[in-house]
Amino acid sequence: MRVRLEDVAAAAEVSVTTVSRVLSGRGTVAAATRERVHRALERVGYTRSTLLRPSPARLVVVGAPEAPEHWQLDVCNGVADRLQAEGLLTAPVFLGSDLADVRACIAAGAAAVVTPTFTELDVDVPVVRFAEAAVRAEAPRPAGGTRVGGEWVAAHIDLTGGLTLAFEHLSALGHRRIGLVCNESGALARQLEERFLAEHPVRGLTSRLDEWIAAVPKSYSGGIEAATRLRDATCTALIVQSALQLYGVFAAMRQRRLVVPRDLSVVGFGDSSTMRYTAPPATVLGLDNPGMTQALVAGVRTVLDLPGEGMRSVPPTYRPRLLARASTAAARS
Template identity: 70%
Template sequence: MRVRLEDLAEAAGVSVTTVSRVLGGRGKVAASTRERVLDAVDRLGYSRSTLLRRTPAHLIAVCAPASPEHWQLAVCRAVSEQLQSEGMLISSPFLSPELAEVRASVAAGASVIVSPTFTRFDVDVPVVRFAEATFEEQALPPTGAPAVGSEWVAARLDLTGGLVRAFEHLTALGHRRIGLISNETGALAEQLERRFLAEHPARSISSRLDEWIARVPKSYSGGIEAALRLRGATCTAIIVQSALQLHGVFAAMRQRRLVVPRDLSVVGFGDSATMRYTDPPATVLAFDNLGMSGALAAGVRSVLDLPGERMTSVAPNFRPVLMARSSTAAARS
């Protein structure tokens, strides 16, 4: 009787993925687990040479920005674990303006580039990434085999919906002069600024919106600089793109003997433990990290024509959820 991987997994009390890793010599497996699998191979008379076809594993480059946000790292980690569990090999190059590490991964044999960013890649393999919900991009390339260098939009991030929720929260608290701290560079920063100007509740009555945007480095010191600048521009509340910048905002207020949220209400992008334990805990626009990583993994399966969940013809749309904590409060009269 033919012995299957499922039979080995049941006999060893492990998953099929673990059996595959042991037989293929890929990934980390505990010594005791490896012994149970090899013992099951001997007891059941499994023959690798006749029953297990050796196929080359796909190498996937999962790329985070050179200075990633916590939510981007969380998405990269989750999609890497998911693809590895399906037998794929993962490289983790960071993005740079020159794409040096990405190109090195492609030269090493990476068949797909995956990234939780809006960045366009000039590479000779398919790219699976995100796009902004209101930005017109084709979700799927033309039918048939993926074109060399084609780009697949696996999911859309609804920055407009996220900003609207932040604006509604802050205006309900009486804030009208709401500023934005964004990164100096990057497609996400550019689109965030564009949506900020288009959706700001004071866009029809104020000519000062450009003064209420502070473009600074994605850093702690950048947050300090931006907070002081926007306070000088009379902002009573701010929305902050980067976690490092947000921590800088809190520090700037302490340096001036001011208090968050009494003197300045603050809303951040992306949730993490550091956001919950700031002083006070930060109000944030939180992303569905697991949902977004699942969408990227589905994109990889679609590109490589692998079994499992595939991309749909209309990419899923992820809208940030407002987590109201203690860094926002009513505006002072």
């Protein structure tokens, strides 16, 4: 059975952060505590020789999804820049299904992983990430942030609030048959589906909501497939998770000689400069990228016990804001 940092911490009766300090050779740890950790390492059979040697600087993995959204890349870049400015080394990786690149960085001495995703990561160092605002941890809360298992939630993203904004906007325009285009896999896609079913404005009036969800590949062609399917299911408006899918939705309408928003209103998730230059400019649920970046950096400071502002005892909640442009209009009677 693979031994984790949590096992060592439990055996030594210290925190995971203290174990991480001993392994990395950095930070202040009492001699007696250090000796207790080393005895626990031997007792539970935990070895990682590269971390037992002092390193010139702390290494942090900055992980993005394999097919990241623009906002996730923006946050990753911001986190890497901030951490480097504070004297840390960063290793940018993509979070593959087997986490091979992440594990390679950990084997090379990475002390933590930080990622603008909702995905739980099974690795042997602390993970700083996001969670959906409706998901609350039942585990005891430490001095800073919310800890879920071996992971630290630096901020909550209010998907429910974002979908509510989109529903309110589209409902005010007369739309009732509102569909969802989401990725075919991933924690964010699953949570969007759950909130879509729970928050849809006509959830008590129709049994067709499942037909109005298109879980498709996170791609341009996936967007074309989804738009075609949902338009045939009589949807008059769509909420779209991925930018690539959104571009495909627009293309599908052109292929059918239909027009956005006359024949189909579209709301995207996450803003970028390209969203303002689609034809027509896309209405989107924008996110606070600088705020989310700051929250993740504060999480890394807390986990690694670094100077500066750490995680709050109650992590901030970020709610998307609706940026109404020209891809939404009144439903046709």
